[in-house]
Amino acid sequence: MRRLADFLCLGLVACLAACGAPPIPFDRGATPTVNTIGVLTPGWPQGPTVHTAAVPMGGFLPVALAAAAAEAARESRFTKVLEAERFDAAGEFRTRLVAAVRARGYQVVEVPATADRGKYLETYPTLPNPPDAWLDCVVPLWGYVAANALDDTPYRPIVGMVCRLVRAGSGTVLMRDTVVYNPLRTQPASGGAVVIAPDPAFAFKTSDILMADPKKAVAGLLAGFDSSAEALGGLLK
Amino acid sequence: MKPWAGLALVAALAGCRTPGPPPLTMLPARACPEAPVLAGTRQLAEARPEQVDIAADAPCIATRAGPALYAAFQLPPRRPAMVEIAGVPQGETLFAPRAMLLDASGRVTREIGPDAFMFRPLGLSALVRLRPEDATLVVTSDPAAAGKRMSRIRTQVQTMVLSAPPMIYYAQDTGSDTRQELMLAHNGRVSVTFRLLAENP
Numbered sequence: 124m125r126r127l128a129d130f131l132c133l134g135l136v137a138c139l140a141a142c143g144a145p146p147i148p149f150d151r152g153a154t155p156t157v158n159t160i161g162v163l164t165p166g167w168p169q170g171p172t173v174h175t176a177a178v179p180m181g182g183f184l185p186v187a188l189a190a191a192a193a194e195a196a197r198e199s200r201f202t203k204v205l206e207a208e209r210f211d212a213a214g215e216f217r218t219r220l221v222a223a224v225r226a227r228g229y230q231v232v233e234v235p236a237t238a239d240r241g242k243y244l245e246t247y248p249t250l251p252n253p254p255d256a257w258l259d260c261v262v263p264l265w266g267y268v269a270a271n272a273l274d275d276t277p278y279r280p281i282v283g284m285v286c287r288l289v290r291a292g293s294g295t296v297l298m299r300d301t302v303v304y305n306p307l308r309t310q311p312a313s314g315g316a317v318v319i320a321p322d323p324a325f326a327f328k329t330s331d332i333l334m335a336d337p338k339k340a341v342a343g344l345l346a347g348f349d350s351s352a353e354a355l356g357g358l359l360k
Numbered sequence: 361m362k363p364w365a366g367l368a369l370v371a372a373l374a375g376c377r378t379p380g381p382p383p384l385t386m387l388p389a390r391a392c393p394e395a396p397v398l399a400g401t402r403q404l405a406e407a408r409p410e411q412v413d414i415a416a417d418a419p420c421i422a423t424r425a426g427p428a429l430y431a432a433f434q435l436p437p438r439r440p441a442m443v444e445i446a447g448v449p450q451g452e453t454l455f456a457p458r459a460m461l462l463d464a465s466g467r468v469t470r471e472i473g474p475d476a477f478m479f480r481p482l483g484l485s486a487l488v489r490l491r492p493e494d495a496t497l498v499v500t501s502d503p504a505a506a507g508k509r510m511s512r513i514r515t516q517v518q519t520m521v522l523s524a525p526p527m528i529y530y531a532q533d534t535g536s537d538t539r540q541e542l543m544l545a546h547n548g549r550v551s552v553t554f555r556l557l558a559e560n561p
Contacts, residue, residue, distance in 0.1 A: 147557060148442050148487035152470070176517040177533035270515045270535025277537065279515060300487075307517050307535075315481035320512035320540075354478060 146316075149288060149298035149359055157290070157297065159230040160359075161247075161254035162221050165284075166261035167213045167238040171205065171344075173197040173278070173330055176307055177271035190272075197330050201266070201340075208337045212265060213238060216282075216348045223356030224258060243287060253291045260286040260355070265344065267333060268307050277326035278333050280347040281305045286355055302354045304347040317354050322346045380450025383545035384416055385507035392420035392427045396498045398466060401432040404443070404497075404554040411448070411551045414455060414501070418547075426503035428458070429546050433497045439490060440557040445472070445499055446485035448549040452541055455548030456505040457484060462496040469493060474502050479512070482551055489557070501546040510542040 151157070178190045205212070217233075225231050232254050236244060243259050262284050270276040281304060288298040301316035325343030327333035333340055397419055404410055410433060418429040435443070447455035459472035469491075476486040515537045522530045 145555070146487055148489045150489040150491070153489070153491055177535035180532075182530045182532050268515070270517055270537045271533075275537070276515065276535055279513070279537075305513075305515055307515050317478045317480055319479065320514065323513055323539075357475070357478060360476070 144285070144299060144301075146301065147287075147296055147299040151360060154297060157229075157255045157288075159232060159254040160224055160256050160258050160288070161232045161234045161250075161291070162217075162224060162258045163234050163236040163244065163247075163260070164238050165213070165217060165220065166240040166242070166263075167216075168241075168262065168264055169239075170198060170202050171212070171266035172264050172268065172281070173201045173266055173333070174268045174281075175272045176268060179272060198266075200334055201330075204334050204337045204340065208341055210341050210344075212344065212348075215345060216262065216265075216352070219348050219352035220258075220260065220355065223352040224359060227356050227359050229359070230254075243285075247289065247291065247294075256291055256297060257289045258286060259289060260284055265347070267327070267330075267340070267343070268305065269330075270307065277328050278330060279305050279321040279326055280343040281307065281321075282344075282347040282351045284351050284355070286358075288359065298358060300355075300358050302351050302358075304351050317358070319347075319350045319354060322350075380453040380549075381413075381415065381547055383453040383507075383543040384547040385543070385545055387420065387427045387429070387503075387546055388416070390420060390427070392422040394422050395466070396421050396430055396432055396462075396500075398432055398462075398496060401434045401496060403434045404436060404552060406436065406438075407553065407555055409551050409553045411549060413549050414547050416547060421498075421500060423500065423503060428500040428503050430498050430500040431550055433499070433552050435490060435494055435497055436554055438556060439492055441490045442555050442557055443488050443490060443497060444480075444482070444485055444551070444553045444555070445477075445488065445497070446480070446483040446551045447477070447544075448483040448551050449540075449542055450549050452543050453545050453548045454484060454510070454542040455550050456502040456508075456544035456546070457486070457499055457550065458502045459486065459488070459497060459499045461488075461490075461494045462498065463493045464495040466496070474505055483549075497552065499550050499552065502544070503546075505544045506546050508544045510544065512540045512542065514538050514540050 180186045247257050265282045267278040268281045269278045284302045303316045304319040305321035306318045412431045414429050420427050447457040460468050461470040477484045517535045
């Protein structure tokens with residue numbers, strides 16, 4: 124089931140980029156009244172993915188079920204590895220997101236929101252001093268993926284993120300885009316997501332090697348968070 | 361066509377790579393005007409990508425960083441709208457893009473620098489929201505970037521479907537992890553797409 128969920132998540136990133144939510148570029152020069160951005164707690168999945176995309180004969184149900192069980196075990200083990208490292212993935216990502224927005228000269232107000240959501244907020248908080256705009260981001264998945272189950276395609280970090288900038292009050296969408304670090308699935312050619320190639324320094328031939336080097340595994344994830352947040356900042360210039 | 365034949369065709373196509381022109385990293389000496397010549401500007405249509413292959417004999421313009429090749433596009437007047445500007449890889453060659461927007465009098469109103477371009481599926485791409493005064497888009501090569509190499513890891517999964525209705529349906533994913541070597545150049549393929557935006561998406 125988890126394998127199915129991961130597949131759907133991987134598909135979700137592509138889908139959010141492709142269906143119904145084409146990117147909208149931000150024109151900062153034409154929007155001088157946006158100076159303060161309320162960065163909402165990003166939507167965040169329950170745990171990391173450790174996904175193997177292509178399993179030989181994976182189209183047959185018994186093979187798919189066995190692969191799903193193996194994947195669930197890998198993810199449970201990786202979650203424990205990260206817990207032992209006291210790795211707060213959501214916190215690390217949020218810190219980088221805020222820093223990337225601040226680096227573009229905006230004032231930032233961090234505003235709590237539920238992280239347990241797979242979509243944008245439908246309504247935004249009411250504050251005594253509201254920001255000029257809300258930055259609403261959802262991370263459908265993060266973790267590691269290998270393109271196939273053979274040893275020739277290593278596990279590399281993956282991060283998928285959808286974000287929109289919404290003017291406070293009017294609700295006008297000023298910017299909307301998708302950023303995928305290490306996109307595994309082919310994205311639509313036109314109007315597709317920002318795609319970031321993974322850092323070659325973080326490649327693990329097998330999941331056992333990944334689990335055995337937690338410090339490097341965390342560093343790989345942080346590289347993905349850094350690049351994704353930086354790309355988002357670039358979209359707000 | 362038999363399903364196996366289809367499968368073989370898909371595999372063959374996946375294995376083919378289109379060779380591109382050799383990357384042009386230095387422009388031969390020639391006189392380039394300081395402003396683009398807008399005669400022969402291509403007209404953009406809504407949601408239809410306009411692709412131009414810029415070669416050594418394309419018109420050139422003198423920029424602060426040196427001579428650059430360019431292509432010019434006439435923007436439809438409807439707003440709100442955006443354009444996607446992309447340098448599209450052709451083999452190893454990737455057009456190093458910059459852009460500028462001109463008003464109806466030909467005055468440059470905005471420059472889109474290289475830091476606005478990020479990789480998207482189409483290539484090295486920038487999305488730009490258009491303003492009412494934007495009349496012409498000029499996409500130029502970036503002399504400061506031409507000659508730079510880029511190496512990118514590409515992980516990909518493709519699904520091949522084998523079907524012989526109504527009984528047989530089988531989908532198999534295949535994954536690959538490869539390195540893509542690119543060189544930014546004055547020449548190469550440029551794609552520009554004009555798209556309308558919803559008033560309040």
